Amino acid sequence: MFEISVRQEILALKAYVPGLSIAEIQQKYNLAKVIKMASNENPLGMSPLACDAVQRHAAMGFRYPQGGNPRLAAALAQLHGVDARRIVVGNGSDEIIDLLIRILAEPGVHNLVCFEPCFSIYPIQGRVCGVEVRRQPLNDDFSFNFDALLARVDANTRLVFVTTPDNPSGYCPPREDVARLAEKLAEIAPACLLVVDEAYMDFAENEPESSLLASGHLPENTAFMRTFSKSFGLAGLRVGYGILPPAIADYCWRARLPFSVNILAEEAALAALKDATFYALTMQTVRQGRNALTVGLTALGCYVWPSAANFVLFKLPENTLGAEDCFEALLRRGIIIRPLKSYNLPNHLRVSVGNEQENRAFLLAMDEILLQNRHAEADAALKEHK
Numbered sequence: 001m002f003e004i005s006v007r008q009e010i011l012a013l014k015a016y017v018p019g020l021s022i023a024e025i026q027q028k029y030n031l032a033k034v035i036k037m038a039s040n041e042n043p044l045g046m047s048p049l050a051c052d053a054v055q056r057h058a059a060m061g062f063r064y065p066q067g068g069n070p071r072l073a074a075a076l077a078q079l080h081g082v083d084a085r086r087i088v089v090g091n092g093s094d095e096i097i098d099l100l101i102r103i104l105a106e107p108g109v110h111n112l113v114c115f116e117p118c119f120s121i122y123p124i125q126g127r128v129c130g131v132e133v134r135r136q137p138l139n140d141d142f143s144f145n146f147d148a149l150l151a152r153v154d155a156n157t158r159l160v161f162v163t164t165p166d167n168p169s170g171y172c173p174p175r176e177d178v179a180r181l182a183e184k185l186a187e188i189a190p191a192c193l194l195v196v197d198e199a200y201m202d203f204a205e206n207e208p209e210s211s212l213l214a215s216g217h218l219p220e221n222t223a224f225m226r227t228f229s230k231s232f233g234l235a236g237l238r239v240g241y242g243i244l245p246p247a248i249a250d251y252c253w254r255a256r257l258p259f260s261v262n263i264l265a266e267e268a269a270l271a272a273l274k275d276a277t278f279y280a281l282t283m284q285t286v287r288q289g290r291n292a293l294t295v296g297l298t299a300l301g302c303y304v305w306p307s308a309a310n311f312v313l314f315k316l317p318e319n320t321l322g323a324e325d326c327f328e329a330l331l332r333r334g335i336i337i338r339p340l341k342s343y344n345l346p347n348h349l350r351v352s353v354g355n356e357q358e359n360r361a362f363l364l365a366m367d368e369i370l371l372q373n374r375h376a377e378a379d380a381a382l383k384e385h386k
């Protein structure tokens with residue numbers, strides 16, 4: 001006999017809700033073509049150099065990767081101008097986030113602090129690890145109140161998470177504010193690590209001005225997260241990395257599963273770093289597309305939050321259909337965006353920047369959906385009048 005006995009924290013868990021996949025929607029609505037603007041992936045696909053590297057190294061699939069991925073760590077150290085001993089690569093930055101929680105926080109004793117809403121991996125992995133998760137609501141405009149965040153920190157806080165630019169809003173705080181947060185945290189909680197998740201920082205209008213990492217000033221108590229999933233177009237291959245205080249990086253390497261970054265992912269990442277053309281084109285496409293979506297949605301009467309990332313958060317005009325209905329109407333037209341119920345934002349929608357055609361198709365569909373809704377409302381009003 002087998003009686004399933006699962007830890008209390010796991011019983012209470014809700015699974016991470018990912019964006020819908022193209023295959024799911026093609027099948028459900030019997031569509032030939034589906035556009036996915038749901039998961040902040042690269043609108044240009046994969047870097048051709050990375051694609052070529054995967055193909056060239058495919059036959060190496062029988063080998064274990066080199067322990068510690070030293071070539072990739074060295075390349076990343078060079079990219080960011082930091083010591084290679086600070087770099088830990090993982091199966092997406094999700095893995096590094098999980099590792100940091102497991103390394104630093106004692107289950108049932110310590111806590112972590114993050115905003116509400118925020119990227120859902122922090123609270124989910126916190127709970128998986130049996131760590132109390134403390135949430136500070138964002139300001140109404142989705143900006144950060146760092147003093148209120150700090151007020152939730154106590155002697156048992158081991159991690160504070162900040163995403164900049166933020167997901168799902170695209171908000172990017174001044175980097176001086178993040179530096180000041182690190183400073184104050186060091187004063188009130190010397191055992192606490194500040195995790196600054198810069199997954200979308202490349203897309204900011206002025207990365208050197210916005211990024212604490214790029215400023216070269218790395219506070220002792222601060223870890224930076226970056227990923228190949230967005231700007232480098234490798235979401236499906238799963239490579240992310242942390243730039244960590246060297247001692248913490250060392251513990252991460254000890255605790256990490258030895259081969260979590262596979263041999264093809266490593267080759268793809270190394271090649272993507274060399275593909276300056278693809279990277280530059282990605283930046284140009286995302287910045288132009290972000291602007292086009294913002295202008296287009298605003299013209300349709302939507303409220304669009306300013307975004308420094310490769311997506312925009314928006315709200316539909318008043319007196320129209322609900323966010324969920326709009327999401328469904330887009331699905332029927334073969335366009336997947338992201339409803340934000342799982343972020344506790346049932347009235348908001350997030351759309352990832354696509355390529356030029358995709359952005360145009362999305363805006364056209366939105367125009368039709370909002371117009372149809374106005375006609376339906378007018379018909380209903382007319383009937384009532386009769």
Ligand SMILES: *Cc1c(COP(=O)(O)O)cnc(C)c1O
Nearest residue numbers: 092093094119167199227229240
């Ligand atoms: C997409 C994203 C990541 C990256 O996740 P990977 O595991 O590297 O794919 C990290 N943080 C935030 C806030 C994200 O949105």
